Amino acid sequence: MNQAKILNLVAKLKHTNNIKPRKLKNYRGPEGRIAMLQKSLTALLKYERIELNFNRADETRAYAEIFMSQIAKQGSQNQKSIDMANFWILENQIIYKLFNVLVPRFSNDVSYTNLYHHPNVYPGILRPKAILELKNNSFPKVSSSIKNQSSVENILLKESHKRHFIDVITQ
Amino acid sequence: MTTLLKVLYGFNPLKSFLTPKPDFLEITCRSKHRILPKPKKRFPPWLIKSTRSTRYEDELTSENKTFLKQLVQEKYPRPESGYGSYSPLNLNIVESAVEWSPSYQRAGLIARKIGVYPMWMKDGRKVLTTLFQVADNHVIKYQPPETYKPMITKRKTSLPPSKGSLIIGADSADPQLFTKEYCGLFEESGVMPKRLLARFHVSPEAALQPGTPLLASHFKVGQYVDIRGKTINRGFQGVMKRWGFHGMPASHGVTKTHRRPGNIGSGGKKARVMPGTKMPGHMGNRYRVLKAQRIVRINTKYNVLWVLGSASPGECNSCVQIFDTVLPLKNCNYLKQTPYFPTYYPGRDEELPEELMVDDLHNFNDPTIMFTEDEE
Amino acid sequence: MAMSVRVRLGSQFRNIMRVCFHENRHMSTAEIVVEKSENPKEPERISLEEQQRLNDIAKNERMEKLLNMRFAYQEFLPDPNPKNRNTLKERLERRDMLARRSNVEIPEFYVGSLVAVMHSDPHAPGKNNRFMGICIQKIGAGLRASFILRNFIDGEGVEINFDMYDPTIQRIDVIRLEKRLDEELFYLRDAPPEYSTFPVDMEPEYQPEGSAVPVNEIKVPLKPLPWLVKWERMGMKGIRDVTSMLTEKRLRMSKLKQFNKPWEKYDLLKMYSETIPIEDQVEIFSEIQEKLHELEQHRYKMKRSRNFVKPTKMG
Numbered sequence: 001m002n003q004a005k006i007l008n009l010v011a012k013l014k015h016t017n018n019i020k021p022r023k024l025k026n027y028r029g030p031e032g033r034i035a036m037l038q039k040s041l042t043a044l045l046k047y048e049r050i051e052l053n054f055n056r057a058d059e060t061r062a063y064a065e066i067f068m069s070q071i072a073k074q075g076s077q078n079q080k081s082i083d084m085a086n087f088w089i090l091e092n093q094i095i096y097k098l099f100n101v102l103v104p105r106f107s108n109d110v111s112y113t114n115l116y117h118h119p120n121v122y123p124g125i126l127r128p129k130a131i132l133e134l135k136n137n138s139f140p141k142v143s144s145s146i147k148n149q150s151s152v153e154n155i156l157l158k159e160s161h162k163r164h165f166i167d168v169i170t171q
Numbered sequence: 172m173t174t175l176l177k178v179l180y181g182f183n184p185l186k187s188f189l190t191p192k193p194d195f196l197e198i199t200c201r202s203k204h205r206i207l208p209k210p211k212k213r214f215p216p217w218l219i220k221s222t223r224s225t226r227y228e229d230e231l232t233s234e235n236k237t238f239l240k241q242l243v244q245e246k247y248p249r250p251e252s253g254y255g256s257y258s259p260l261n262l263n264i265v266e267s268a269v270e271w272s273p274s275y276q277r278a279g280l281i282a283r284k285i286g287v288y289p290m291w292m293k294d295g296r297k298v299l300t301t302l303f304q305v306a307d308n309h310v311i312k313y314q315p316p317e318t319y320k321p322m323i324t325k326r327k328t329s330l331p332p333s334k335g336s337l338i339i340g341a342d343s344a345d346p347q348l349f350t351k352e353y354c355g356l357f358e359e360s361g362v363m364p365k366r367l368l369a370r371f372h373v374s375p376e377a378a379l380q381p382g383t384p385l386l387a388s389h390f391k392v393g394q395y396v397d398i399r400g401k402t403i404n405r406g407f408q409g410v411m412k413r414w415g416f417h418g419m420p421a422s423h424g425v426t427k428t429h430r431r432p433g434n435i436g437s438g439g440k441k442a443r444v445m446p447g448t449k450m451p452g453h454m455g456n457r458y459r460v461l462k463a464q465r466i467v468r469i470n471t472k473y474n475v476l477w478v479l480g481s482a483s484p485g486e487c488n489s490c491v492q493i494f495d496t497v498l499p500l501k502n503c504n505y506l507k508q509t510p511y512f513p514t515y516y517p518g519r520d521e522e523l524p525e526e527l528m529v530d531d532l533h534n535f536n537d538p539t540i541m542f543t544e545d546e547e
Numbered sequence: 548m549a550m551s552v553r554v555r556l557g558s559q560f561r562n563i564m565r566v567c568f569h570e571n572r573h574m575s576t577a578e579i580v581v582e583k584s585e586n587p588k589e590p591e592r593i594s595l596e597e598q599q600r601l602n603d604i605a606k607n608e609r610m611e612k613l614l615n616m617r618f619a620y621q622e623f624l625p626d627p628n629p630k631n632r633n634t635l636k637e638r639l640e641r642r643d644m645l646a647r648r649s650n651v652e653i654p655e656f657y658v659g660s661l662v663a664v665m666h667s668d669p670h671a672p673g674k675n676n677r678f679m680g681i682c683i684q685k686i687g688a689g690l691r692a693s694f695i696l697r698n699f700i701d702g703e704g705v706e707i708n709f710d711m712y713d714p715t716i717q718r719i720d721v722i723r724l725e726k727r728l729d730e731e732l733f734y735l736r737d738a739p740p741e742y743s744t745f746p747v748d749m750e751p752e753y754q755p756e757g758s759a760v761p762v763n764e765i766k767v768p769l770k771p772l773p774w775l776v777k778w779e780r781m782g783m784k785g786i787r788d789v790t791s792m793l794t795e796k797r798l799r800m801s802k803l804k805q806f807n808k809p810w811e812k813y814d815l816l817k818m819y820s821e822t823i824p825i826e827d828q829v830e831i832f833s834e835i836q837e838k839l840h841e842l843e844q845h846r847y848k849m850k851r852s853r854n855f856v857k858p859t860k861m862g
Contacts, residue, residue: 002626002627002628002688003620003621003622003626003686003687003688004624004625004627004688004821004822004823005625005627005821006617006621006624006823008818009614009822009828010818010819010825011824011825011826012593012824012826012827013819013824017628017629019819019820020820021816021817031807032812032814034810034814059816062815063815063816065818066815066846067815070815083813087813126659148230151230153230153231153235154230154232154235155233157231157235157238157239158234160236160238164242166240175582285633285635285636285638286633286640288636288689288690288691289690289691289710290690291714291715294669295669297710297713302636302639304635329728473635473639475635475639487630487631487632487633488630488633533714534646535643535644535646535647535648535712536646536649537650537714538650539667539714539715539717540652540714541667541674541717542667542668544673544674
């Protein structure tokens with residue numbers, strides 16, 4: 001019989017609905033899995049954009065989202081959030097950066113990270129790759145969000161929209 | 172002379188009895204006695220490909236996207252409250268006036284299994300009920316018995332088929348998700364393209380006009396139904412999980428054979444494994460029918476059926492087909508019920524309350540159950 | 548005759564006390580709107596930012612009040628497994644639960660509280676049965692919610708598993724409202740009988756208005772080995788000196804190092820998959836809050852009208 005636990009309160013993840021922890025195969029078992037995630041989470045907060053295997057990147061993303069939202073909710077003075085930061089972040093400077101730079105930067109945001117698929121180089125290891133980054137970083141954008149206005153589909157749809165509008169008025 | 176002798180020898184009636192016969196065991200046809208046919212991996216090639224790739228969707232500008240959405244809304248407007256969620260386009264539903272007779276076969280419904288929770292009977296007994304949501308069902312197409320040619324590999328009788336086919340769709344979705352060919356299937360009925368389609372055999376008297384909505388009140392409370400669905404896919408499983416074998420002891424000198432089947436065939440003359448032996452293999456992901464399940468409660472507002480028992484095939488949020496039971500001692504004729512025929516029409520038939528319940532089920536709005544002592 | 552009158556009066560007094568007690572308990576959990584008298588002064592001009600800040604504070608307070616309902620009404624939270632979730636089913640289930648709650652009062656109680664349940668039983672003499680004991684487990688979501696009561700009766704440990712929304716339950720009385728250090732108290736099975744023995748005819752205890760639920764910090768000693776469960780592995784707070792009772796060999800056998808998982812409390816995704824997110828909880832509790840409040844008000848009125856009946860003359 002499953003019942004929700006009530007001691008902790010967590011905000012809803014924005015980037016996905018259905019989440020299931022991955023195994024992330026490791027010879028040290030679950031402890032090693034957590035160690036892997038500790039490393040990549042620290043790197044994410046340090047460099048703000050990292051390149052990883054897709055599985056690991058997606059898993060790190062979920063952890064980073066929950067981690068950031070918990071710390072933003074509890075505040076930097078809370079003992080719980082200090083414990084959490086000490087466990088997950090392996091370098092002391094990054095803890096300082098988290099409380100003084102990152103938390104104020106994301107004070108109004110609902111989600112904190114972006115994930116992009118990364119093309120593979122052939123021939124090489126054909127494992128799917130991904131780019132994981134913190135939002136509002138200082139690097140140039142990974143993909144352009146500007147839509148191609150002059151593509152055939154867009155021009156045709158625009159014209160038909162105009163005609164539809166005229167038809168409605170004349171009727 | 173030799174030919175004559177040969178002929179005579181050939182005609183010898185005792186020959187077959189006299190000649191020594193080798194021991195011969197008849198090998199049964201494997202395909203006849205196969206308990207579980209292998210699950211099909213290939214998609215049937217005669218079906219139309221339904222889903223469209225949405226690879227280039229992101230390249231449309233936001234204005235064009237809203238224009239497309241607007242077009243869809245104009246074509247499939249929101250309906251009146253009485254019928255499902257989406258109504259057919261400018262279609263006057265013709266209500267059939269044939270009266271029900273026990274030999275007629277009605278249409279079924281497509282429903283989504285949304286969960287299991289307990290309810291209590293009036294005698295204080297706790298029962299588990301499964302909830303089925305009848306999600307937006309419409310009749311898509313009807314084929315009369317004359318034109319209906321199902322794919323039959325072995326026809327046993329030379330009589331023409333007496334049942335027509337009724338195609339029913341459920342779960343309306345945005346037409347942009349589907350291919351042009353798939354959307355063409357819904358032109359006749361004028362309904363929004365459906366995610367799910369199912370075929371039911373019906374007698375010609377129970378045929379329905381394309382575009383007719385089917386509601387949960389198609390069935391009555393207390394009626395027995397059959398539920399057909401795809402069982403949970405469990406993958407390759409061992410003999411203990413798949414067939415419920417007991418395995419072997421954990422200790423007492425047993426090594427390496429705790430969950431194994433043990434012996435699977437005999438030696439001697441047979442010297443082989445008999446067909447149909449229960450062995451490890453793929454478990455689940457097959458269509459199964461659970462027969463004669465009792466409907467105990469119906470919600471007409473949300474179109475939900477409460478069915479007694481928790482053993483219906485499929486996992487939560489998967490789809491099943493529900494139809495009148497085929498068992499002779501549980502059907503409407505035997506129980507002396509008259510079902511809505513060919514289906515429930517909100518205008519023609521009596522108006523129903525929001526909640527319908529069988530008599531022996533406890534309603535949560537009722538006061539606490541109290542038992543009284545019998546006076547002897 | 549005098550005796551009977553005294554008994555009636557005593558029971559009436561108890562009823563009145565129970566009403567007061569329940570009323571106070573509801574005050575602690577539910578929102579009761581108190582209308583403030585209007586000030587004759589002119590309202591002071593507040594800047595937009597100030598107003599927004601005040602609004603935010605009020606919103607946060609309301610949110611906190613809603614989220615605090617999760618302790619008393621835990622069974623309204625659905626199964627967190629995303630495979631089993633369906634919004635329509637949850638809504639129908641909640642409606643059924645509220646319908647049942649309108650017919651019987653299901654009070655607030657926790658694991659460790661002393662609870663008495665009166666329920667109809669077709670096999671009992673008089674067709675009714677009353678069982679009183681300590682709640683050792685509260686589990687289940689929705690209509691599946693259930694709790695286990697444990698007591699020693701005639702030198703025999705008895706446990707009964709009750710369904711919370713079972714329509715045969717006539718009334719649930721909280722004799723003593725308190726919490727223990729753990730979420731389930733199955734170790735009482737391995738403890739000496741005096742720790743789970745309670746007199747059946749105990750009087751309900753009352754607490755001052757608006758007080759927090761007290762935590763009983765008792766530590767229970769266990770009987771000597773063998774036990775039903777390897778308690779040394781479980782890390783229970785309510786057991787006194789587990790490791791001191793074990794021999795060296797048993798300590799080695801129980802592999803404490805292997806079963807100790809210090810990283811588990813930091814595993815964020817595990818925590819997420821075991822809980823219902825804040826947004827969903829707010830949606831659920833804001834849906835049921837009004838109805839529950841209405842029920843409390845109605846029950847309070849009914850009780851008052853029931854209790855102040857003049858005692859009729861006897862004999």
